[in-house]
Amino acid sequence: MGSLPFELFQPLDPDVFSKESHAVVDFIADYYRDIEQYPVRSQVEPGYLSKRLPESPPIFSEPIDTILGDIKKDIIPGLTHWQSPNFYAYFQANASTAGFLGEMLCTGFNVVGFNWIASPAATELESIVMDWMAKMMKLPSKFLFSGGQGGGGVLHGSTCEAVVCTLAAARDKILNKFGFDCITKLVVYASDQTHFTVQKASKIIGIPPCNFRSIPTSASSGYGLDADDVRQAMKVDIAQGFMPLYLCATVGTTAVGAVDPLLELGQVAREFGVWFHVDGAYAGSSAICPEFRSYFDGVELADSISMNPHKWFLTNMDCCCLWLRSPAELVDSLSTNPEILRNKATDEKEVVDYKDWQIALSRRFRAMKLWLVIRRYGVAGLMEHIRSDVGLAKHFEKLVRMDTRFEVVVPRRFSLVCFRLKPRFGATNDDDGLKTNRRLLDAVNSSGRAFMTHALIDGKFVIRFAIGTTLTEMCHVDATWKLIQDIATGLLL
Numbered sequence: 376m377g378s379l380p381f382e383l384f385q386p387l388d389p390d391v392f393s394k395e396s397h398a399v400v401d402f403i404a405d406y407y408r409d410i411e412q413y414p415v416r417s418q419v420e421p422g423y424l425s426k427r428l429p430e431s432p433p434i435f436s437e438p439i440d441t442i443l444g445d446i447k448k449d450i451i452p453g454l455t456h457w458q459s460p461n462f463y464a465y466f467q468a469n470a471s472t473a474g475f476l477g478e479m480l481c482t483g484f485n486v487v488g489f490n491w492i493a494s495p496a497a498t499e500l501e502s503i504v505m506d507w508m509a510k511m512m513k514l515p516s517k518f519l520f521s522g523g524q525g526g527g528g529v530l531h532g533s534t535c536e537a538v539v540c541t542l543a544a545a546r547d548k549i550l551n552k553f554g555f556d557c558i559t560k561l562v563v564y565a566s567d568q569t570h571f572t573v574q575k576a577s578k579i580i581g582i583p584p585c586n587f588r589s590i591p592t593s594a595s596s597g598y599g600l601d602a603d604d605v606r607q608a609m610k611v612d613i614a615q616g617f618m619p620l621y622l623c624a625t626v627g628t629t630a631v632g633a634v635d636p637l638l639e640l641g642q643v644a645r646e647f648g649v650w651f652h653v654d655g656a657y658a659g660s661s662a663i664c665p666e667f668r669s670y671f672d673g674v675e676l677a678d679s680i681s682m683n684p685h686k687w688f689l690t691n692m693d694c695c696c697l698w699l700r701s702p703a704e705l706v707d708s709l710s711t712n713p714e715i716l717r718n719k720a721t722d723e724k725e726v727v728d729y730k731d732w733q734i735a736l737s738r739r740f741r742a743m744k745l746w747l748v749i750r751r752y753g754v755a756g757l758m759e760h761i762r763s764d765v766g767l768a769k770h771f772e773k774l775v776r777m778d779t780r781f782e783v784v785v786p787r788r789f790s791l792v793c794f795r796l797k798p799r800f801g802a803t804n805d806d807d808g809l810k811t812n813r814r815l816l817d818a819v820n821s822s823g824r825a826f827m828t829h830a831l832i833d834g835k836f837v838i839r840f841a842i843g844t845t846l847t848e849m850c851h852v853d854a855t856w857k858l859i860q861d862i863a864t865g866l867l868l
């Protein structure tokens with residue numbers, strides 16, 4: 376029940392803002408203090424929340440303390456705790472104090488910098504931060520605004536959006552030349568490990584689903600895409616009257632962290648005149664460390680590159696960097712020029728109007744967040760963060776290899792290890808360990824003490840151990856490994 380409306384209705388009163396924000400910050404700080412007490416994967420049943428919350432909204436306002444109390448009581452049990460140090464599932468989505476503060480400032484200012492004049496600082500900071508990030512990752516200067524060759528970058532909310540936009544640019548470039556009827560002939564190429572975002576984006580931009588080529592990979596290439604296979608697929612398509620459009624290579628695939636050979640694939644893309652996109656959603660962050668930069672050799676052949684600071688770069692959701700060799704091609708595809716947005720700076724082509732680099736008109740001041748993260752931790756701190764996660768993953772891989780009941784199915788890449796119980800331990804021959812490993816994973820996750828997810832690789836059910844939560848330390852990795860071993864022992868008995 377809401378209270379009677381005694382208080383004045385002042386939704387942005389600075390004093391109330393300060394008092395209630397402090398209450399929320401304290402609440403979140405307590406959440407982080409207590410996070411290890413919660414089951415990592417939520418244990419609720421579907422539909423649990425509607426049984427707890429009222430059917431109708433309150434008529435009168437409710438105090439923040441009451442709402443926070445309900446969050447603790449009703450919402451937290453339904454959270455899967457992505458920031459728990461024992462979260463090893465899916466992919467990293469790490470958070471930090473600077474990421475949170477940057478998000479606070481972004482939300483606090485709540486400006487909508489769709490074009491330069493709508494908030495010059497938002498646009499200009501974004502262009503500067505994109506150049507900073509590119510420099511940290513040692514991207515070729517042609518992707519930087521300051522490179523002076525027409526390149527530049529933009530912040531999107533997700534890789535999915537970035538891929539849709541680059542596909543639209545690639546599509547329009549070719550259709551403007553050959554006519555819009557050709558759309559049914561356009562073909563998109565990726566590997567069977569490529570994130571499904573590329574297939575989805577192809578559909579969204581009107582590529583017939585049967586024109587998406589998912590090229591098989593194998594253990595022999597570490598699940599990387601073979602350039603000759605791509606070349607062959609393109610030749611076959613051309614012989615049949617199709618038009619190769621777009622090739623996506625990944626550095627750090629979602630399931631196993633595989634790396635596609637950018638140089639060879641970029642050369643194939645050049646040979647056939649297709650748009651070459653590099654997806655470094657997760658592992659792109661590692662490029663700031665010299666020892667990982669070689670995975671990006673060949674990136675100079677890309678038309679576009681994307682990576683998510685919201686995965687492994689201490690930047691709270693959401694934040695995706697997209698760089699283009701020629702943003703003009705993106706703008707050609709996405710720009711609109713309605714009278715209500717006209718202004719002198721735009722008319723005189725003096726400025727970047729980021730509304731033409733993305734799907735939506737409205738946009739968040741994400742640059743503030745990324746800028747805070749980079750400034751607060753510095754390049755040295757960010758490198759340390761990546762290296763420490765990789766170190767923990769190496770340690771975990773060693774633990775797995777020391778227990779002869781287990782095998783590492785795909786050697787560690789970045790901070791991801793894929794392992795399983797060997798089939799001869801407890802599995803019937805016909806399921807190749809699938810059932811036992813599934814039971815092992817279910818038991819670990821149901822314990823609430825850790826959360827991991829799986830992948831199917833060459834028909835093998837593998838358990839993915841993805842390290843990257845900011846709070847994870849060696850003691851958590853060791854304790855989780857002991858938990859896995861103990862549960863495995865119980866299962867095998």
Ligand SMILES: Cc1ncc(COP(=O)(O)O)c(C=O)c1O
Nearest residue numbers: 466533534535570628629656657
């Ligand atoms: C390699 C890769 N690409 C793309 C994505 C999708 O990212 P987003 O959720 O930002 O669209 C992911 C997410 O896991 C990923 O790992």
